[in-house]
Amino acid sequence: MKRTKLLLLAAAVLTGSLFSYLQLPAGWLLGGLVTGIVCGMAYKRLVFDGWPFRTVLALIGCNIGFMMEPGIFALLGQYIFPLILTLSLTMALGAGLGWLMNRWTDLDPLTAYFCCVPGGASEVIGLSSDYGADNRMVAAFHTTRITLFVLTVPIFIGLTTPADIGSIGSAGPAVSEVSPAVMGVFGICVVVTVLLYYLYKVPAGTLFYGLIIGFIAGHWVVTIDNGLPSVIGGSGQALLGAMVGIRFDRPTFYKLKEIGRPSAVLLGFYFIFSLLLALMFHAATGLSYVTSLLSTVPAGAAEMSSTAIALNLEPTLVSSLHIIRVLVLFICLPFFVRLLQKLIQKQSV
Template structure:
């Protein structure tokens, strides 16, 4: 029965996402799924989509990114590594500073405060936080609020300003995926999931699905033009699975932290906007592309937003994956330094 309720929820989320997209709401599929998830989590009931359901949705988005990926991306990436390094250091320092603020402004222990503000992949940070002695429930609540805030603000606020967001062209509305396209997606999703189980690392399934989508469509088979709503379905699923994490217990835990949680989230937003300005100055990219590439809101969520807004999704996904992996490499050293005596 629980599976039936979950499928019903996802169906409603996709219907809302499809409606939003049809009326031209920026990132309509993603926002429709996200808002439906928030509503369900707060007023109806919450579901757990961690594990393979979220990974399958992420792989679906990754394949769409791989299909539109161009071979000169790797040459482009070399031009952005130095600006990315600078902004990555600033993002890490921002997370550390906000963790110190959260530690001083609240009665949270330092471990929990630190993991609440680490700008890494939310799922991975939440998963390992308990191993370091942090309160996983508080960490999950804080990261859920942070990602929900960014995914809501960026498409609504900036997407409206830039006037972008409707993925689906009217001519695509009647297109039906071919048997070849359905088989292509099914094989890559399954292959990416299995490979990620064998060789797992932060953002692994996103990397695998992008790579397989690119290699398969470029060198193996010509799958033709994929209808835009196929990508939209992946975005809607991710939005729904992220949004439903923002349920009543999340609000209760954030309220228990007090006004300090709002201050830290607000500072996170302001610092992220400022760091994006620096990346914009250091590169020829637009400000919106710079923001999507540097904001610490999760590789999956920002890659989906980039696809929805049609703004350099392969570049955005690649830079976020580099960011997440880099953070997890230095995380043990940062934690050891932060946990030293304040003296």
């Protein structure tokens, strides 16, 4: 099993590097994602939960942290009100789609709602079972949602923006040009990030800790002029893509098929809403539309941050906004669930 996992990850990095060489949008990430999906559908799902997945998230988070500039904190303050507006609309969308899923399918209200909670897939799947929802159906829907967005958003950006945008983020120093001390510090940052997550677990914690630790190390521990080698970030994106893609296996497909046509319609609503939400955020902030899309789309924080790295579209801003979104979502989630439970009790009386 371990050998099979290593072969999959090696194939993901190889395919990602090929896609990047061909200048496909977010080539590293898409290459890993396609490799994972093919393996999951043709062979079987390989589980990468636990420290392997957290290590990849830490690598991506620390890589972004090394890129961060102090001015990012002032930018976040400028965008907080548009973020609150779009976040409120996103949470309302989740509740509305959950209501539609409950009406259109035979899923119970709690399961339907958890299927449509916009973001934090791993945490939502874990919480859903605690509240008595069918976490198998929740996992299937969230896996499909994230796979859909990770697969389509880079392609959409590539088709609607200048042709060279996919290759911008590939520039970077060679590994030999970066001192061993810098690489050693980066490795320590990744390890510390993973350990910190297991000591203090919070939603999107691995990415959040990686950002902070990478920022501190990149500004006060070591000095880097041209950033880290692009192959580090690219390999992290490919590995993340493979670990996400492998989740979309045949059992997931069959579970989603049980819901039938409503699942496709609801996912279509998600996608169209994301495009409109990005347009609203773009109008309110003045950020480019593609940056606004990556910052507001209700998909995985790490996945969209990786896409932003690959396309060189404000990765630190994208990741920071996503972390805020996930944290606020999980602060509000218990209140929404209690309200839903009360409504269910009133209807059953």
